[in-house]
Amino acid sequence: MTAPEVPPADEVTQGWWAATTEHRLVVQSCGACDGVQHPPRALCIHCGSTERLGWRTASGTGTVDSFTVVHRAPRAGIEVPYVVARVRLDEGPILLTRLEGRDPGGEWVVDDRVRVAWADLPDGRALPVFHPVEGEPDRAQAPAAERQHRGLPA
Numbered sequence: 001m002t003a004p005e006v007p008p009a010d011e012v013t014q015g016w017w018a019a020t021t022e023h024r025l026v027v028q029s030c031g032a033c034d035g036v037q038h039p040p041r042a043l044c045i046h047c048g049s050t051e052r053l054g055w056r057t058a059s060g061t062g063t064v065d066s067f068t069v070v071h072r073a074p075r076a077g078i079e080v081p082y083v084v085a086r087v088r089l090d091e092g093p094i095l096l097t098r099l100e101g102r103d104p105g106g107e108w109v110v111d112d113r114v115r116v117a118w119a120d121l122p123d124g125r126a127l128p129v130f131h132p133v134e135g136e137p138d139r140a141q142a143p144a145a146e147r148q149h150r151g152l153p154a
């Protein structure tokens with residue numbers, strides 16, 4: 001992946017970026033209401049607390065919520081095509097990210113199951129990107145597949 005322009009860490013995002021240096025995906029969590037959120041904010045979007053925000057390690061898996069294929073580079077030096085997506089983490093929050101590991105030209109569909117991978121940045125931080133989870137039936141098909149496995153009518 002071509003190195004993107006990435007904002008520096010600040011007081012609010014520092015914990016998130018620090019976790020990326022260990023290839024650990026975290027979501028911001030609230031000790032007051034147990035809510036989780038992304039991107040990191042100075043207050044909890046669920047209860048408004050500013051005092052008890054921390055970090056929780058995410059499972060790293062999620063579902064493609066929507067995506068688009070970028071064919072025209074936003075600036076020089078970026079390889080196209082690539083896939084920009086909203087991925088809904090299993091914990092709930094949505095990440096704006098990239099999908100990799102498949103032909104950008106048309107193999108992705110909404111609701112594909114994905115797992116985090118990491119694109120290292122020159123400064124030691126890393127960006128989460130998502131790859132397909134192979135061999136895991138998607139949620140819509142899982143019940144039918146399970147019934148077939150048990151020999152019951154679909």
Ligand SMILES: [Zn+2]
Binds near residue numbers: 030032044045049
């Ligand atoms: Zn809260």
